[in-house]
Amino acid sequence: MTEQPLVGVVMGSDSDWPVMEAAAQALDEFAVPYEVDVVSAHRMPQDMVDYGRSAAERGLRVVVAGAGGAAHLPGMLAAVTPLPVIGVPVPLAHLDGLDSLLSIVQMPAGVPVATVSVGGARNAGLLAVRVLATSDGELGARLRADMVRFQEDLRRQAQAKGE
Amino acid sequence: MTEQPLVGVVMGSDSDWPVMEAAAQALDEFAVPYEVDVVSAHRMPQDMVDYGRSAAERGLRVVVAGAGGAAHLPGMLAAVTPLPVIGVPVPLAHLDGLDSLLSIVQMPAGVPVATVSVGGARNAGLLAVRVLATSDGELGARLRADMVRFQEDLRRQAQAKGE
Amino acid sequence: MTEQPLVGVVMGSDSDWPVMEAAAQALDEFAVPYEVDVVSAHRMPQDMVDYGRSAAERGLRVVVAGAGGAAHLPGMLAAVTPLPVIGVPVPLAHLDGLDSLLSIVQMPAGVPVATVSVGGARNAGLLAVRVLATSDGELGARLRADMVRFQEDLRRQAQAKGE
Amino acid sequence: MTEQPLVGVVMGSDSDWPVMEAAAQALDEFAVPYEVDVVSAHRMPQDMVDYGRSAAERGLRVVVAGAGGAAHLPGMLAAVTPLPVIGVPVPLAHLDGLDSLLSIVQMPAGVPVATVSVGGARNAGLLAVRVLATSDGELGARLRADMVRFQEDLRRQAQAKGE
Amino acid sequence: MTEQPLVGVVMGSDSDWPVMEAAAQALDEFAVPYEVDVVSAHRMPQDMVDYGRSAAERGLRVVVAGAGGAAHLPGMLAAVTPLPVIGVPVPLAHLDGLDSLLSIVQMPAGVPVATVSVGGARNAGLLAVRVLATSDGELGARLRADMVRFQEDLRRQAQAKGE
Amino acid sequence: MTEQPLVGVVMGSDSDWPVMEAAAQALDEFAVPYEVDVVSAHRMPQDMVDYGRSAAERGLRVVVAGAGGAAHLPGMLAAVTPLPVIGVPVPLAHLDGLDSLLSIVQMPAGVPVATVSVGGARNAGLLAVRVLATSDGELGARLRADMVRFQEDLRRQAQAKGE
């Protein structure tokens, strides 16, 4: 992908990729350029801080971050970037992702994380598209139109299944 | 407020206002024009659908929706608008907002809601600002600068408390 | 089935059918005519509203609605029809249906949903029969007699298993 | 009340009355005749069985049962009557009604209880009205009309609050 | 078994047997005579009441009752017999037995159920033995001695595993 | 009380007494002699082991043990005595007694604790009475008769409340 990435898709471990892949796929469907990285809050904390700090100036507009267990990555990135950060609770072997969900969503006042459902990486990608679609200019206009079409498709497919 | 509202702050019941007020206050701090409405998914469902459907064309760019219990408002609005919808779980007398949280965050693939913490209306407002700050043009530039300043203030205040 | 359907069995996605099928089967056992539809609150919201609004005038007397995750379908239908709506929490891959249960049962005052157990579609069908059996006239009389026989059968079978 | 009661409102203990009163009030609003009793599954089990067994022949068409903790009353009544039983989880001093909710809603296949929200007695009353409104004849017709008016009122009040 | 049964082992459904079998086995190890029955609180309520009412006069001294979901059997039996009732929460397909546990343990003041762990039928059998061992006479003396030996065996086996 | 105590009522801390008092009161109502002690598993572990080990030979027949949080007292006593141990989960400032309940009830195979509801000390006392009532001889006969009367009283009081 040679275009400037607009969305950074990051995860705490490469084992999160089977879940997080769906975020990348949603961005592909809307032809939104993105980058993918493993950035562990716990194993490479300074790199994580640096990633977040430089995200805006590197041209990213949204960050999508997935993590499991004591999932600190989305919240820590939200603390070091002014960009909107979308958090995906990744379910691990125990507790069904409830720990990840609470660790991501229960952020203190001042530092929001836009949390989606347990394992909801596809929705994280779609939410990134909705955010980018709010902007002025050509990109926003194209994505707004695409999102309207996408919602019509959702409806058509749901209806088709009911017939 | 005579300016075009950019954020729609809605809630399922006027009893949610003591919680949701903090979203409006955060938008005020960033001088983001907004509108406030009571739009009950359950008591005025068609009005709710109409509100969501017209939100984009009325000039809104982000919707912040708070609800308690079987909190359907954020998800239903997300289903009828292409705009990003930020959901605030409002805690009621029982279950400490866990029901609201799960009802808002566990959306099916295709229809994301950007969920914040239980009672986290201030963060919903700040997240709306972050979303608007991603856009091109003057508004985006101003909000990006303001958000950086805001984060510096957060740090200064936190540090001051530690001294 | 050429008779006027009395029960509408609806679900948010065709993937809910393996669970919801048991509701249809219970209605078959009592020879109660019904219709089955996929009506997604989130992917086809206006169709869902229209379905609910027209349910009574199309001759339905009870609606059985199943949904998973942030399960909004039963509650939204209850908001747009005066008919009794029976909600079935469908368990998904995570959280064991607890999210669906809370999203369906915790409805605000004014808009009840008659909730059954996680995955309890058979009971939803039986509850619809009990509701129809309360009515005057031939149908009610037949179903009351059938329900008494059904309960005797339950007892006989349970006893037989114990021997 | 000299009319034949159509709804039996029962509870496990007189201490449940502050919660259950709202069911009676909803029935009053729709002029549905009802009876109120304390019928404890645990302290007077045979009376409870007798109450349930005679409910239909005494002319009741719906039973509304509230109980807290290991709330067995709604399910046991559902086991001894063919009538629809509506269960209200009453919250006690600990666990916020989650125990009552699960004890009422998780009924085995064959014996449904129409469960409403924790403390949701008003909705239990309204659900009883919806059930009675499905029936043929004068009562059904009047209640159907009343329920439509009630829903219009809900909408008007919600809208008024938003203005 | 021709001896007078001292323990009644009952369960709500024959599908509970794979769990409940371990209670019977524990009683066998202590040579305590027992009877096994399927007695469903929900499908054969009057039989269940009759079983409980006659338990003491039929010579039973302890009842062990297992049930899943909205597990009413142990509590209802405790309501109709003065004997100690030991409840075993049987885990079903969803919610991991938490619903059964709360439905059994959260009994109201006046009607205790001696609850053991989720799926803990072996401990239910052992608890029945401990209860019988409190009694005067030959049986009590034998069981007290056996229980002491059993605990020594437990220790020996645990130690052996550690070597 | 000069009679030989038959029940040992123990608790982890004297702050548990306001909850545990109800167990003693129930024993008083049935004129069952008992002793009361503070025996902390965590603060006086060897004393606790000694208490449990000597319980049977000191003439106790049942132990009632209450504890909060990581409530180890009932389970540890059950490990060092062959007597039936009844556990009372005492609710503390957080988590509503759910931690105490799970810590008491989820005992491993081999070492049962007869667990009652959160804060259910009265039922613990009544369960001790039921256990003692299973025994042969005069005490058992008296307690069986008393328990039958007690259950009749429960019924009369519940009925009176309903009138």
Added chain:
Amino acid sequence: MTEQPLVGVVMGSDSDWPVMEAAAQALDEFAVPYEVDVVSAHRMPQDMVDYGRSAAERGLRVVVAGAGGAAHLPGMLAAVTPLPVIGVPVPLAHLDGLDSLLSIVQMPAGVPVATVSVGGARNAGLLAVRVLATSDGELGARLRADMVRFQEDLRRQAQAKGE
């Protein structure tokens, strides 16, 4: 305190002090020198990283960190220091500290946090003492002796309460 601090007691917000104070008090009782700081993972992330990174070389041997909600502070500090980090889940207005507990304890392999109970700051201080008492030299010897005395006192006090 002019001595070299050995324990760093930090918290995410000065509003955590009423809870965290008990850690400092425990350290005072053992005459262990410590420092106290507000170090917010979310509001001053780089300062937090710097605090953790320099902790060991500044002479600290243990860090005690308290935080509420999406409590990232203990885990992030554990990621940037080789010292043992003790985490205290601080309960906030909703969810009773369960979110804080899971956010602190569910750390990924490689980065442990020694977690204590919800609100358990006193135990965090005592655990720090136990850690320091493992070391060679004069400090370790003194603390080992003090800890033995402390445990004897605990026992004496508990016993005294039981008399």
Added chain:
Amino acid sequence: MTEQPLVGVVMGSDSDWPVMEAAAQALDEFAVPYEVDVVSAHRMPQDMVDYGRSAAERGLRVVVAGAGGAAHLPGMLAAVTPLPVIGVPVPLAHLDGLDSLLSIVQMPAGVPVATVSVGGARNAGLLAVRVLATSDGELGARLRADMVRFQEDLRRQAQAKGE
């Protein structure tokens, strides 16, 4: 291993070994001598007390204890030794380790257990290393250096996965 063990790794049952093995492996990686034992709080309570009481004088400096269900082993050991005790909640067939977690972490004031994540035995081993690394002398110095290298390795591996 002929060296003096510094860490005692114990578990309630040999069936916990597949989980607890990871603690031993972490200690091996840091060349910390340890001993492994099965010490059941419930099946061999006096042995458990003796193990804990003699731990310090036998030269152990840290105890790592794993247990499932009503997991009393870590807390009971902490009650009888002045050493730091690290508790590992072992997940069993039901409740996903939540019962073990609460039973281990919710210790009363005075008796701390350093709790790690559900199934987090590797982190328990690493935490033991961090504790030993706080001590003076050669061992501490070596482990501090090793832990710094270990954290650098973690970072390198995480980074490598991201490339």
